[in-house]
Amino acid sequence: MSPKFFKTIEDKKIPLPVFFPDATRAVLKTLDSVDITNTQTPGVLVNTFHLYLELGKRVLIKHGGVGNFMNWAGGIISDSGGFQVMSVIKANPAQGKVIDEGVIYRPSKNKKILFTPEESIKFQSHIKPDMLVVLDDFTPPQASREQAEDTVNRTIAWASRCKDEFQKIYAKTPKAKRPYLLAVVQGGDYLDLRKYCAQELVKIGFDGFGYGGWPMRANGEFNYQVAQTIADCTPKDYLLYGLGIGKPDEIVKLVKMGYHIFDCVLPTRDARHQRLYVYTAKSIDQINLNDPKFYKYLVPTKQKYYSDTSPVSTACDCLLCxxxxKSYLSHLFKIGDSTAMRLATIHNLRFYSLLMEKQKTRLT
Ligand SMILES: [Zn+2]
Known part of the structure; x- marks a missing residue:
């Protein structure tokens, strides 16, 4: 049976599919946790590597996890931190390298950190998330066959080490109170490698799979073929997670393929850069995700909005709308007031929570 809920460690059941925005450093830029709750966003994603480097486990242990620390009662996923650190070192080898033991990272000339799969899981357990993600070796875009094979083999070996560490840490925790452990399927554009990676990970046993690596083709189009291959290899009772995905239309297509969970910086980052997501429908009831043009972008500082007295969207019930x-938001952006970013971020998050709500209705 395909999962219907994302279960938190407090036994709260959040209906799927869900979108968790990125509260990378335990904050969703420009908002506090009450603001996030008011956008009807059910959960957030925090970044393990940033919290590891910038916060440390002592503060997390003292608070009893990042949820208490940021006063957030919704769902929490911690990523492994691998994607961020590897994007840096694969683009700039002077900053570190990947070895079988783990990832060597050099944040400065005199500092060297060895981040292992075990350390990732240990640190994530201090975050106290509802889902932990294994440390994986990111297949770079346009990787050669040999490179891709290397990353897949390391991803499988590391996943196994993560599982062992997870079982050690949660040995005494009753099964119902244990968080999910998610494995990541790598292999780049090589579909047979994606399949092999998934099959080997199933043998180790996890609660779900993530679409790992970079989901775009070299020409900038979303790689739905890889998404489908991973979905086809995923056991029915697993959660399926589109890591770092995506645009509203990409999410709609992936939900149809069976994906349940998404996280992405797009709605929040775009909001800060004056790009608001707006449904083309006139009201929330009329939103139709089957319409290929179900949404558009709105840039509030365009000349035509300077004196526009109407709200940004009539198909939205957020604080801004x-x-x-539009005229007031346009003015706030024009004078560079931080309230503009807050209101735009609140609006874009509500756009995404509505996007997921509409897909729940369709599934039932
Ligand atoms: Zn709105």
Whole structure:
């Protein structure tokens, strides 16, 4: 049976599919946790490597996890930190390298950190998330066959070490109170390698799979073929997670393939750069995700909005749309007031929570 809920360690059941925005450093830029709750966003993703480097386990242990630390009662996923650190070192080898033991990272000339699969899981357990993600070796875009094979083999070996560490840490925790452990399927554009990676990971046993690596082709188009291959290799009772995905139309297509969970910086980053997501429908009831043009972008500082008294969207019930005009938001962005970013971020998050709500209705 395909999962219907994302279960938190407090036994809260969040209906799937879900979108968790990125609260990378235990904060969703420009918002506090009450703001996030008010956008009806059910959970957030935090970044293990940033919290490892910048916060440390002592503070997390003292608070009893990142949820208490940021006063957030919703769902929490911690990523492994691998994607961020490897993106840096694979682009700039002077900053570190990947070895079988783990990832060597040099944040500065005199500092060297060895981040292992075991250390990733240990640190994530201090975050106290509802889902932990294994450390994986990221297959770079346009990797050669040999490179891709290397990353797949290391991803499988590391996943196995992560599972062992996870079982050690949660040995005394009753099964119902244990968080999920997610494995990541690598292999780049090589479909047979993706398949092999998935099959080997199933043998180790996890609660779900993530679409790992970079999901775009060299020409900038989303690689749905890889997404489908991973979905085809995923056991029915696993959660399926589109890591770092994506645009609203990409999410709609992936939910149809069976994906349940998504996280992405797009809605929040775009909001800060004056790109608001707006449904083309006139009201929330009329939103139709089967319409190929179900949404558009709105840039509030365009000349035509300077004196526009209407809200950003009539198909939205967020703080911005129910209280302020396009003209006011345009003014706030123009004078560089931080309230503009907050209101735009709140709006884009509500756009995404509505996007997921509409897909729940369709599934039932
Ligand atoms: Zn709105």
């Amino acid at each position: 129910t209280n302020y005009s």
